[in-house]
Amino acid sequence: MKKQYITLGLLLLMTASYGQDKFTKEADKLFENYQYIEAIDEYLKLTESKNANAYVFTKLADSYYNISKMDEAEKWYVKAIQNQANAAVYYRYAQTLKALGNYPEANKQMDIFVSLLPNDVRSQEYKANPNYIQKLNRQYKMFDIATMDINSKDQSDFGAVLTDDNTLYFVSTRNTSQKIDKWVDRPYQDIYEAIRNSNGTFSEPKPVSELNTPFHDGPVTISSDGKTMYFARDGHSSKLYERNKDNVKISQQGIYKATKIDGKWTNIEALPFNSTAYSVTNPSLSRDGKTLYFASNMPGGMGESDIWRVRIDANGYGKPENLGSAVNTQEKENFPFIANDDILYYASSGKQGFGGLDLFKIDLKSMGQAVNLGKPINSGKDDFALTINENKNIGFFASNRSGKDAIYTAIPICSVEAIAMVTNEKTGDLIANASVVILDNKGNSIATKQSDSEGKARYRIDCEKAYAFLVTAPNFEPASFPVQKVKSREVLVKAPLSPIEEIIAFNPIYFDFDKKNITKEGVSELDKLITVMKNHPASMILIKSHTDSRGNAEYNQKLSEKRAQSTMQYLISNGIEKERISGEGLGSSEPRINCTNCTKEQYAKNRRSEFIIINK
CATH class of the missing domain: 2.120.10.30 (TolB, C-terminal domain)
Structure with missing residues (x-):
């Protein structure tokens, strides 16, 4: 006979134990010898005959899976499931759907797999974290x-x-x-x-x-x-x-x-x-x-x-x-x-x-x-x-x-975990729920977190770049702290805040619907703020900008950031040093008036920039 050479690699097969008979012998021989291309031809012939069953559909799907033709594998796994496939097929079908990016449907198939084999390690891992894709998508880039x-x-x-x-x-x-x-x-x-x-x-x-x-x-x-x-x-x-x-x-x-x-x-x-x-x-x-x-x-x-x-x-x-x-x-x-x-x-x-x-x-x-x-x-x-x-x-x-x-x-990417530990400078007490803004080397806000019960806020950062923490808390003076460049696994930045001596609060300024422009009424309020800051050259200001609840979260976030920028630019254009100003957009996450079916007046009250100015 003609010489044949077969190498058994490591991509071993998940084979079903049912349905194999004399009609599938030739196709199975090719499959078992890893000749998937030729096996596909034989199984396709069988799908058109009266001998087509879950076993044939599964082996055909597995053949396509093992040569990474996932579109075809998906089609035949569906046929296998319609003809009473076993638990292993549901698992492989879920893997195929993931490879095609259809994660919701993949989870549905994993739910069935779990119901059939609840004690399987794969089932237990899935039950412990069924929405892991969301977490992976948020994971820092390595x-x-x-x-x-x-x-x-x-x-x-x-x-x-x-x-x-x-x-x-x-x-x-x-x-x-x-x-x-x-x-x-x-x-x-x-x-x-x-x-x-x-x-x-x-x-x-x-x-x-x-x-x-x-x-x-x-x-x-x-x-x-x-x-x-x-x-x-x-x-x-x-x-x-x-x-x-x-x-x-x-x-x-x-x-x-x-x-x-x-x-x-x-x-x-x-x-x-x-x-x-x-x-x-x-x-x-x-x-x-x-x-x-x-x-x-x-x-x-x-x-x-x-x-x-x-x-x-x-x-x-x-x-x-x-x-x-x-x-x-x-x-x-x-x-x-x-x-x-x-x-x-x-x-x-x-x-x-x-x-x-x-x-x-x-x-x-x-x-x-x-x-x-x-x-x-x-x-x-x-x-x-x-x-x-x-x-x-x-x-x-x-x-x-x-x-x-x-x-x-x-x-x-050289990355480390930077930890801000916020404390009361005078007493040493930990400060929870402090706002910790991480800034890039140009002073731009990257993200904001709240300190936890241990006074800590954690960020994953590039160890080759310069950063700073801007930390604020009620009744404390805001302060910034540089983040040292290190290549260890983490860097702890101590962030002691001084209790404030005097807080000057200003009225918010309000924005028209879907606009970032400063209104005439807003200009009047900002001019008062500029006067106070010029009279107190050591003072700093924190701007928090918001939207109403109309629009999706991503759009509102971007609009609130634009409002914070326009507010900051007005102050800078009128002689306030940019180093004394920080701002952040919070979208619709912190409404002044929490309402479901809001009135026009309630919506208007939520479209605002708020200020805290610390007079040192």
Whole structure:
């Protein structure tokens, strides 16, 4: 018979245990051998016959899911559910809907999954935080990302890693003379390299010929001295395979070690825990060269694929160790990268994310909760294979958000938590419900929070930029406090406020409906305020601007900010130094008159700018 070569990767399948019979035998054989493209053709034929049932629809949907054709997967999961699918199908359907950005419908399917399997870990996690997408959307940005010119036009590129000598290694299927992998209907992947220039551009990629074979090679990880490489390779290349009952050669991915001598990679050797029974792939070497992290579906794991590690010493390799439930789930965990500070980055489809594979990080020293890296590095598609060169402050990851696997740069954003602790300067007592405005280096208001019962207000800030806190509280003088630039995890800013000696309150000024302009009546009141401020040159003023409740929250917020700006500009144009003025727009969140069916007069009273002036 014709020779066939099949490599079993790590995207293992969620198969249903019902409905398989002699009519699906040929399609199932292709599916089980990861030949999804050909399996789809066979299952499609079955959908048009009297043998079409939930099993056929599910396998067809799974086939499309595993080649990331989510629109088609969704269509056939719907058909499967209409024909009494099992719980696993509802879960996979929910994942598909997330990948398509339909989060409300995904939650409905998860509700059904939870009702069918209430004790499942995935059910318990979902019940604990069903609206996690909203939280992820509000999460601070950890990376700036950009596309790269080294990507091929229509082939798959991923697994980029930059060495300290500016060599970028990555994996690509751009060699169209290679054999075709029937799993994804693309050529087998090769290892490539490109040189990063001083201006940040890259040279034309070229294959690393001494590492490439007719089958899959890569991704790679490089030792800190650049002399040792560990890389994934298809078992066919080293004749590490088994034949199934149809005489098809079935191989697994394994990890291999190579040494760089005279500019070439040589002395290639297989690691001792490679196997024909399971895959070992996607290695990442610790900076000290003593621990190798990898992904595998070897026995003792928790899900379809897990993250493992193995110790390396002078005598060889220890016993592979599963990283446990803090890292791994019942789904897929893959593409580990270990950073210098024992922070593990990896991809997971089993933790709460935007859809497909999402990128996470976890501190292996504390083994706390894994953190989703958020947008823009994560999307509704597969996002994976993140690596970071910390010496050069640049990272790379892969995503199929454009329709194919492509490499993106990921520049880490240095961020810290800045904490204002508000106290009474004279007594030392904590002050709750103080207004803490964070200002940028130009004095512009970014956001406002209230101090909590411990007198603290917390902000996530860029550690490379200058900020200040403007703090106000009833019966205290407002004050500003600079935020020191630091690269630690947090910076505590003590914000003691002095009890006020004298408060001069002014009447609010009012605005016409949907307008930001200062009215004639408003000018009269502001002129009184200007006179007082000029007579008290050490005084400061806080402006709070509001709208009525008509209009949506976003529009009202922007309108109130415009009213605050026009009020501030009037004062500045009449000789009041801008450093003495701060303002914020509060939209319709703090009405003077809280009404539902407001009268015209009540609406008018809520459209205002209010002032507090402190005379020192």
